[in-house]
Amino acid sequence: MRYFKNCTVAIACVAVLVYLSIGIHYASYSPHRSNAYLWGVYHVHSTMSDGLQSPEEIAQQARASGIRLVLLTDHGSPNQASSSFHEIIDGVTIVGGSEANLPDGRLTFFGAQKIPQFRLSSFPPAAIDDAQEWGAFPVLTGYFASAHTLRGEAIAAAAFAFLTSYAQRVLSTPVRSRTRGRSRR
Secondary structure, three states: OHHHHHHHHHHHHHHHHHHHHHHHHHHOOOOOOOOOOOOEEEEEOOOOOOOOOOHHHHHHHHHHOOOOEEEEOEEOOOOHHHHOOEEEEOOEEEEOEEEEEEOOEEEEEEOOOOOOOOOOOOOHHHHHHHHHHOOOEEEEEEEOOOOOOOOHHHHHHHHHHHHHHHHHHHHHHHHHHHHHHHHHO
């Protein structure tokens, strides 16, 4: 029994060390900086909903990190204040947007030119149409389905998301490989 406890403790210690070393590896990652790229972050919440910082504070932290574009996605259907927010603060462009909870998932959109005083449709394709009519760029960030409510559009949305992601990886890999090859010369 004592042997079993010692083995269990040893395995737990190794697991913790592996976990910590992986965390340190990711925490110390620093991407190659170049003026050829626009560094940005997406899906940021501000004090206009449940975030902890104002857009000004977000811009300060973004600038310190080398980020030049922040896409806000504050909660609301839509969030009137965040969706109409568009400013350049200390060299950082902040584009306002909203994150709306729909019955079958979440929709984020940003860059709206006009924000009407009514709620988004609860049907994802109609909600996407609403956001596009407002001049926004919509992104279906999560689409949920359970066995008894699985609809055709849920399968189509999942297939589209998978194929888009796959195509992006396939098409961008040769470009990234060529770009990396040039920078090493």
